[in-house]
Amino acid sequence: MESSSRLAALLIPLCLILSIGPQSVAQNSHEQWNSAGWVDDLHLIRQTLLTKYANLQWLIDERQVDLAALFSDIEARVRASGNDAAARAAFDRLIRKIDDGHVALQWPNRGGQDISNRSTPKDAPSLCAGAGYANKTGTTELISLLPGYTPITTSQIFQAGTIAVDDRRVGVLRIEAFMPQQNLKVCVDAVEKLKISVGMPCDDSCKERIEEHGYARMTTALEEDLRSMQSLGAEALLIDLTNNGGGSEWAEAVARMITGKRLISERLGYVRGSHWQKHWTELAGELRAFAKSAEPSDRARLEAWEAEANRAAEESSKPCSIQSDCSWLGRAGFSTGLVGSASSNEFVGKPWGKLVFSPAEFRYRDALWTKPVIVLVDQGTASAAEEFTAILQDNRAALIVGSRTFSAGCGHTDGGTPTALPRTGATLEVPDCARFRADGSNEVNGILPDVPIPWRSDDGVRFKARLLEVRLISLIRLALSGG
Numbered sequence: 001m002e003s004s005s006r007l008a009a010l011l012i013p014l015c016l017i018l019s020i021g022p023q024s025v026a027q028n029s030h031e032q033w034n035s036a037g038w039v040d041d042l043h044l045i046r047q048t049l050l051t052k053y054a055n056l057q058w059l060i061d062e063r064q065v066d067l068a069a070l071f072s073d074i075e076a077r078v079r080a081s082g083n084d085a086a087a088r089a090a091f092d093r094l095i096r097k098i099d100d101g102h103v104a105l106q107w108p109n110r111g112g113q114d115i116s117n118r119s120t121p122k123d124a125p126s127l128c129a130g131a132g133y134a135n136k137t138g139t140t141e142l143i144s145l146l147p148g149y150t151p152i153t154t155s156q157i158f159q160a161g162t163i164a165v166d167d168r169r170v171g172v173l174r175i176e177a178f179m180p181q182q183n184l185k186v187c188v189d190a191v192e193k194l195k196i197s198v199g200m201p202c203d204d205s206c207k208e209r210i211e212e213h214g215y216a217r218m219t220t221a222l223e224e225d226l227r228s229m230q231s232l233g234a235e236a237l238l239i240d241l242t243n244n245g246g247g248s249e250w251a252e253a254v255a256r257m258i259t260g261k262r263l264i265s266e267r268l269g270y271v272r273g274s275h276w277q278k279h280w281t282e283l284a285g286e287l288r289a290f291a292k293s294a295e296p297s298d299r300a301r302l303e304a305w306e307a308e309a310n311r312a313a314e315e316s317s318k319p320c321s322i323q324s325d326c327s328w329l330g331r332a333g334f335s336t337g338l339v340g341s342a343s344s345n346e347f348v349g350k351p352w353g354k355l356v357f358s359p360a361e362f363r364y365r366d367a368l369w370t371k372p373v374i375v376l377v378d379q380g381t382a383s384a385a386e387e388f389t390a391i392l393q394d395n396r397a398a399l400i401v402g403s404r405t406f407s408a409g410c411g412h413t414d415g416g417t418p419t420a421l422p423r424t425g426a427t428l429e430v431p432d433c434a435r436f437r438a439d440g441s442n443e444v445n446g447i448l449p450d451v452p453i454p455w456r457s458d459d460g461v462r463f464k465a466r467l468l469e470v471r472l473i474s475l476i477r478l479a480l481s482g483g
Contacts, residue, residue, distance in 0.1 A: 035079045037423030038087045042078060045094070045428055046071055048419045050322065053430040054271050055100055055409065057328045058442045063099070070097055088424070100444065101382055101408025102431040107424075121198045128187035131202040131210060136182040142376065143172040143240050145465035146472070154228040155221030157186060162232055166473045168480075171229030173222075174240045178247025178254065178384045180214025190214055215250055219364050222257060226368045236372040236479050242402065242455075242464070246383025246411075249358040252336050255388050256344060256359065259397040260370035265340040266390060266443060268410075269329035269434040272316050275417050276330065276432065280313035283355060290352040298350070305338045305356050335387060335410070335435045372479035373398040376468070377447060379457040382406035387435060389447045394438040399479045400447060401471075403455040409444030410435045451475060 049056060049067075059065050077090035088107070095105055121127035128134075141159070143149060148164035149172070159174035180186040190213035191198065196206060229237065237258065256263055270276040284306045291302035312332035320326040334340030339357040344366040347353025353360035375398045377389055386405050392398035410433040419428040435443040453467050 033082050033084075035081065035087065038078045038081070038084075038091075039075060041421040041423045041426075042071070042075055042091070042094075044419065044421055045091075048428055048430060049098075052271055052273065052275075052417050052419070052432065053103070054269065054329060054432055054434045055442065055444050056322055058434075058444055059098065059100070060322070062442070062445060065097070070094070084424075091424070091426070099407070100431065101406050102411040102429070104429045105421075106418075106427040106429065108426065120200065121202075123198055124188045124191040125184065127191060127196070127198045127202055128184055128210075131187065131207050133181050133184050133187035133210075135184045136176045141174075142242055142461055142465055142468070143174055143238070145462060146172065146469060152225055152228045152232075155224045157183065157218060157221035158225055160225040160229070162229060162234055163238075163472075165476045168235050168476060169233045170476060171226070171232075171234035171237045172240065173225060173229075173237065175244055175254070175385075177244055178251040178388065180211060180218055183214075183218070186214040186217050189217055215362055218250070219253070219257075219362055222254065223365065223368055226258070230369070234371070236374065236476055237369055238374045238376065239398075240376045241381050241385045241389065242376055242378040243380035244382070244385040245380065245406075246385050246387075246408065248384060249336065250362055251384040251388040252391070253344075253359040253362045253364040255391055255397075256366050257364050258369045258373055259392065259395075260367040261395055261397045262341055262343075263391050263395045263397060264438075265334040265336045266387070266394070266435040266437055267331065267340075268333050268335055269331055269436055269442075270312075270316065270413075271417070271432045272318060272320050272330050273417075275414070277313050277316040279414055280309045280316060280332070284309035284313060286355055287352065290355075294352075302352065308332065308338055329434060331436075335391075372482070374475060374479050375400050377402040377405050377449060378455050378464075379403055379406055381447070382408040383411060386443060386447055390435070390437055390443050393447065393450070399451065399475070399483070400449045401451045401468075401475060402449050402453050404449070405447040407444055407446035409442060451478070 053059075060067065074090050074094045077093070078087050081087040081090060091105060095103060121130055143159065143161065143163070144151070146163045149161050150163075151159070151161040154160070161172050163170050163172055176182050187210055190196070190210040194209055194213060196202070196209070202210070226237075239258070252265060287302050287306040287309060291299045291306065294302055312330060315330045315332070318326070320328055322328055332338075336358045337356045342357050342360075344359070344364050347357060347360040350360070373392070375389055375392060377385070377400060381389065382405065386408060389400055389405065393400050409431065411431050412429065413433055416429055417432050421428060437443055451471070453471065455464050455467060
């Protein structure tokens with residue numbers, strides 16, 4: 001394959017450059033500092049990218065990053081650093097150059113242990129803070145600045161309301177994140193409803209109960225707000241996902257709540273190796289166990305899915321170099337699991353439902369909203385928010401408006417595949433999966449809007465609102481016309 005030959009040409013010089021052993025640090029002002037450990041960790045980063053990074057093919061083919069030149073430059077910077085701070089800056093530069101939202105270096109905390117979660121909570125808000133819940137700071141209030149905005153206080157969980165556009169009523173909804181952890185009220189409500197004691201820290205079981213209640217409350221709240229908009233005569237729905245950094249597979253459930261179309265999720269790609277081999281093998285085992293006691297019709301389906309998981313496990317065990325002609329990523333199933341499209345009631349009462357179709361974890365209802373939908377995105381729209389946007393766009397279920405999204409794509413499954421860097425004490429995280437869109441492209445490219453607005457990441461919210469306002473009439477007309 002021509003592409004593979006070009007990749008090999010790029011990577012062979014990289015291997016030659018990075019196989020050179022650590023050199024002695026320059027004398028004079030640097031003679032007390034040794035770069036050898038840092039260079040060793042840099043080699044480990046390179047090796048991790050070449051073996052565990054889901055978007056390696058994209059980085060080379062799509063972004064056309066010259067890895068050999070990049071690592072040569074970073075190594076030279078590290079060797080010339082003279083101290084740990086400068087060497088760390090070189091490592092951080094490498095991560096910025098890779099520019100993948102799920103590639104990150106977690107540096108050790110030199111300030112001592114964080115004991116905040118061990119303190120005794122005095123009330124529900126302090127317990128929730130210790131459990132990792134907090135209202136998102138620095139978020140926009142774009143929809144409240146639009147003309148004629150009237151808030152809806154039905155659920156009191158989401159910022160929601162209506163606006164008047166071209167003599168038409170439009171529902172507006174702000175989703176800060178596709179998870180409850182960025183809404184303190186959701187957690188406080190859970191503590192009160194579940195009668196959780198505030199006299200002791202929240203352990204893992206406590207956190208699981210709060211999270212489960214949180215998703216249920218958010219799902220109900222969204223339903224309440226959508227019904228309120230319908231009762232007020234809203235003819236279209238505008239969803240603000242600007243600066244939404246993602247969350248969980250709840251995004252897939254929400255997408256199905258706000259359209260009458262039967263959505264098909266993105267295809268899944270996964271990194272070959274022990275991590276995903278374990279994932280598929282364990283999934284096959286769980287499905288086999290459920291099949292033993294299932295009804296005949298369910299047993300047939302479970303056995304078919306078990307066979308599919310076993311095939312994926314076998315495929316994940318086959319090593320594949322980026323220079324070879326095999327597919328860098330294994331392919332199986334969808335972003336939602338082995339099932340990419342299903343009704344919200346298909347797996348009700350099936351304890352194994354969420355194993356094959358992740359939205360089944362949440363008790364939601366399809367098509368609560370069936371009128372036109374507009375989704376606002378910007379450079380801060382990332383991860384699960386991009387997943388939400390991509391499936392709506394691919395299924396022609398919404399009009400996407402704004403600027404290109406963050407480009408985070410799929411992230412880390414089952415805890416991910418973190419790599420400890422022994423010299424620096426840092427941990428390297430790289431994505432182990434990829435989501436592929438209807439046109440075959442990797443979602444990590446970011447979502448290109450159907451209707452662009454010239455927003456920039458550093459624009460103030462009032463200016464962004466003005467740029468949107470001048471287009472509102474044409475946008476609503478386009479959405480209502482089915483454009």
